Amino acid sequence: MTFTYAPGWAEPLFILFLFILGLCIGSFLNVVIARVPEGLSIVRPGSRCPRCGHVLSWYENIPVLSWLGLRGKCRGCGTRISPRYVLVELLTGLLFLACLKRFDWTYALVPALVLVFLLVPLTFIDLEHWILPLSLTVPGIVAGIVLAIPLGQDAVVDAVVGATVGFLTFRFMEYVGWKVFKREALGGGDKFLVALLGAFLGWQSLLGILFFSSLQGSIVGVAMLALTGRAGPRGEEKEDPSKAPAGEEPEAPASTMTWEFTKPGLPWWKRVALVIPCLLLQDIPDVTLDEETGEDQWEPGVTNIPFGPWLALAGLELMLLGPLLARVLSPEVAMMLGGAR
Ligand SMILES: [Zn+2]
Numbered sequence: 001m002t003f004t005y006a007p008g009w010a011e012p013l014f015i016l017f018l019f020i021l022g023l024c025i026g027s028f029l030n031v032v033i034a035r036v037p038e039g040l041s042i043v044r045p046g047s048r049c050p051r052c053g054h055v056l057s058w059y060e061n062i063p064v065l066s067w068l069g070l071r072g073k074c075r076g077c078g079t080r081i082s083p084r085y086v087l088v089e090l091l092t093g094l095l096f097l098a099c100l101k102r103f104d105w106t107y108a109l110v111p112a113l114v115l116v117f118l119l120v121p122l123t124f125i126d127l128e129h130w131i132l133p134l135s136l137t138v139p140g141i142v143a144g145i146v147l148a149i150p151l152g153q154d155a156v157v158d159a160v161v162g163a164t165v166g167f168l169t170f171r172f173m174e175y176v177g178w179k180v181f182k183r184e185a186l187g188g189g190d191k192f193l194v195a196l197l198g199a200f201l202g203w204q205s206l207l208g209i210l211f212f213s214s215l216q217g218s219i220v221g222v223a224m225l226a227l228t229g230r231a232g233p234r235g236e237e238k239e240d241p242s243k244a245p246a247g248e249e250p251e252a253p254a255s256t257m258t259w260e261f262t263k264p265g266l267p268w269w270k271r272v273a274l275v276i277p278c279l280l281l282q283d284i285p286d287v288t289l290d291e292e293t294g295e296d297q298w299e300p301g302v303t304n305i306p307f308g309p310w311l312a313l314a315g316l317e318l319m320l321l322g323p324l325l326a327r328v329l330s331p332e333v334a335m336m337l338g339g340a341r
Helices: 008-038 065-069 084-103 109-129 134-146 153-181 190-201 203-228 268-281 308-328 331-337
Strands: none
Touching: 008 084, 008 109, 008 134, 065 084, 084 109, 084 308, 109 134, 109 190, 109 308, 134 153, 134 190, 153 190, 153 203, 190 203, 190 308, 203 268, 203 308, 203 331, 308 331
């Protein structure tokens, strides 16, 4: 069963409404991104400046416009407000429009919007904290299966199988990573995100998600490693040089490594040329988990990338660009990689 609603003459208004809804939800997702990793309530208290506690009034809380009006600064203390807030709002609004373009005013638009609602905060939390909170992924898996119900029994089976196979595949890869390579290749939260994507997009999408996330993640990771000395973002707290005690040099990434391409003063093209041979021929600097202190003390090593954002990106690409892939690739390849249903 699918249902379609044709908005007719008022369509531009509906589109504008969906975009503004996306901006407002993006504004809420900023709260989720800031508070869920800290274990704080996302409902109370109202938004306030993390530095001076200045409580935001309604006109300081309008998506995008407030940030522009305040020129990215707190009205109370002048602290810079991260452009991430605007980025998340605009991204959510634009992804909502992309979902509309893909699914039109059909029921399929609903699970698509919910998936965006889940993937945006998971991506930004993983980029900053290197975690995918279970408080987002587990309800997300349930939501993916429940939202498949109006699409019929086959869709529900696809969702349940997708979540189960996705979870078990990554659980197995996790196990192999530990046993064979003696290092953590995947974050523990990744298997729940794959299960979530499998629930929303069906088991047919899993191979494509694995393929596109690994491909894009490794290309960008290697490029970042070459250009900046790190494949992924730094961990929390350590990246802020202003917090380092006076007189002490903040630890530069290059100083912890012995790789050729990280030597200071190399032109960027030499770094790029050296990074692949180094990765293949040299031992990776020790980045394994500290056995005594456990996971809390884990710091991202230079070659680690947070995989969540790449999984999320691959899932969105398959969902939004599925029909395009089917046209560009041969039908067999497209079917194997599985566009959205
Ligand atoms: Zn302030």
